[in-house]
Amino acid sequence: MSSRRIFATARRLLEQLKHDPRTVLLLLAVPLVLMILLRYLFGSQLTEFNQLAPMLIALFPFTIMFVVTSISMLRERMTGTLERLLTSPISKLEILLGYGLGFGILAVLQVALVLLVTFGPLGMKTSGNLSMLLVFSVLDALMGTSLGLLFSAFANSEFQAVQFLPAFIFPQMLLSGIFIPRNQMPWVLRYLSDIFPLSYAIDGASRTSASTVWTLASSVDLSVVAIAIPLSLALGALTLKRQTS
Amino acid sequence: MRRRSPHIFYRPPKMQTLIVAPTSFVRVDTVLTIERLRVSRGDNLVLDNVTAELASGSVTGLLGASGSGKSTLMRSIVGVQRIDSGKITVLNLPAGAKELRKKLGYVSQSPAVYLDLTVVENLNYFGSIFALPDTRVDEVLERVSLASARKQLASNLSGGQRARLSLALALLPSPAILVLDEPTVGLDPLLREELWDYFHELASQGCTLLVSSHVMDEAERCDDLILLRDGQIIFHASPADLKASTATDNLDSAFLALAKRAENEL
Numbered sequence: 001m002s003s004r005r006i007f008a009t010a011r012r013l014l015e016q017l018k019h020d021p022r023t024v025l026l027l028l029a030v031p032l033v034l035m036i037l038l039r040y041l042f043g044s045q046l047t048e049f050n051q052l053a054p055m056l057i058a059l060f061p062f063t064i065m066f067v068v069t070s071i072s073m074l075r076e077r078m079t080g081t082l083e084r085l086l087t088s089p090i091s092k093l094e095i096l097l098g099y100g101l102g103f104g105i106l107a108v109l110q111v112a113l114v115l116l117v118t119f120g121p122l123g124m125k126t127s128g129n130l131s132m133l134l135v136f137s138v139l140d141a142l143m144g145t146s147l148g149l150l151f152s153a154f155a156n157s158e159f160q161a162v163q164f165l166p167a168f169i170f171p172q173m174l175l176s177g178i179f180i181p182r183n184q185m186p187w188v189l190r191y192l193s194d195i196f197p198l199s200y201a202i203d204g205a206s207r208t209s210a211s212t213v214w215t216l217a218s219s220v221d222l223s224v225v226a227i228a229i230p231l232s233l234a235l236g237a238l239t240l241k242r243q244t245s
Numbered sequence: 246m247r248r249r250s251p252h253i254f255y256r257p258p259k260m261q262t263l264i265v266a267p268t269s270f271v272r273v274d275t276v277l278t279i280e281r282l283r284v285s286r287g288d289n290l291v292l293d294n295v296t297a298e299l300a301s302g303s304v305t306g307l308l309g310a311s312g313s314g315k316s317t318l319m320r321s322i323v324g325v326q327r328i329d330s331g332k333i334t335v336l337n338l339p340a341g342a343k344e345l346r347k348k349l350g351y352v353s354q355s356p357a358v359y360l361d362l363t364v365v366e367n368l369n370y371f372g373s374i375f376a377l378p379d380t381r382v383d384e385v386l387e388r389v390s391l392a393s394a395r396k397q398l399a400s401n402l403s404g405g406q407r408a409r410l411s412l413a414l415a416l417l418p419s420p421a422i423l424v425l426d427e428p429t430v431g432l433d434p435l436l437r438e439e440l441w442d443y444f445h446e447l448a449s450q451g452c453t454l455l456v457s458s459h460v461m462d463e464a465e466r467c468d469d470l471i472l473l474r475d476g477q478i479i480f481h482a483s484p485a486d487l488k489a490s491t492a493t494d495n496l497d498s499a500f501l502a503l504a505k506r507a508e509n510e511l
Binding site for chain 2: 004005008009011012015016019020079080081083084085086087088089090242243244245
């Protein structure tokens with residue numbers, strides 16, 4: 001494995017974004033606008049805002065990175081640049097790690113901005129661990145990236161790729177505990193939500209921001225998210241076929 | 246001394262006039278062997294019992310109507326096409342072998358470039374994948390006449406410029422074999438002439454080229470011609486032999502004669 005090729009791929013992705021400032025602006029500004037909306041939606045109900053905000057801080061980077069990654073990988077498949085890469089010395093893993101690194105840098109920037117605004121001007125208060133909230137949010141973004149890479153293999157067009165948002169992300173979001181706490185769900189939905197990695201990401205973010213006490217449940221949340229990332233990257237590598245029929 | 250490509254045939258352009266090609270050059274005569282290749286896509290049999298050999302340092306033209314299997318044959322040689330049966334050997338390795346990824350350059354019919362990167366950013370990315378010195382990027386840009394467009398976004402290039410960028414990316418690692426799927430489509434005659442001069446220059450340095458084309462005056466410039474019809478090779482010889490065997494004086498009439506002959510045999 002060559003770190004040169006991984007860095008080159010990450011740099012190439014960031015260069016592509018550099019030529020597309022509108023996308024970068026949307027990526028960074030949309031989560032901020034949504035947090036501001038949420039803050040004024042709750043008005044004086046600060047307790048509710050404080051409970052909901054960490055979940056959304058974890059959700060935004062996950063969703064946005066999923067969409068961005070799946071579309072840009074799909075483009076590589078459609079324009080033939082992926083085939084060019086696969087017939088060059090770069091390995092599948094190096095391509096995927098390059099994507100993870102490139103979009104990971106973007107995700108850190110996005111999450112940092114959201115945290116800055118939410119805890120600054122928007123006046124969110126937490127009794128928990130702010131740095132762990134940052135860790136969870138960045139891992140969520142990486143999970144979005146790796147799932148996006150995996151799912152891009154199942155789309156033949158950009159139309160299909162965009163439909164994966166309502167098809168795969170919305171169900172996870174509905175059952176993640178943002179709308180109804182997971183332990184109050186009917187048992188079928190509860191078990192279903194146990195399968196989705198996003199549930200653990202959201203749980204982890206809200207748990208660590210509610211209290212500084214690190215529990216077994218927090219460790220489980222962190223482990224599931226941390227394992228889901230390499231797992232979907234590995235599955236994603238299987239979808240990168242050198243030969244097609 | 247500045248780092249050079251490990252391939253023996255590659256020399257920096259500046260030194261070309263100084264170096265006289267050695268007469269006792271030891272090389273493998275056949276660099277590419279295709280044996281009884283059969284490929285189907287879906288229910289269609291695209292290539293049927295294709296057998297051919299390509300000599301080292303030659304320019305072979307691959308001709309045939311669209312749908313005759315040219316692109317599929319090229320993709321099979323590159324190793325990105327799933328094949329039903331048969332065997333393709335490239336530089337003594339099976340097609341698609343990992344070791345070949347630095348030695349075989351492929352340009353697909355539609356330019357495979359990053360449209361949202363500039364010309365030089367496209368080249369730099371692949372330059373670092375192949376671990377090439379930065380000077381190599383400038384050399385290649387010069388060769389495909391894109392030096393003046395280096396800072397332009399690939400999406401703003403004309404069709405012909407994009408095709409040349411795609412070619413430049415394949416040329417970058419100085420491959421020993423180049424498989425080019427209609428590289429001169431959309432180019433003006435002057436530029437086409439220049440590229441064909443360059444193809445022959447590469448061949449004289451030992452590079453083996455397989456070039457598909459629709460244009461007869463390009464066929465005239467090949468050492469060897471392979472004519473595909475409905476997934477089968479109906480002719481494989483030099484342009485001169487083709488004209489002789491059909492008793493014609495130009496390739497246009499020669500192809501017509503061959504097509505009629507194939508029609509009658511059916």
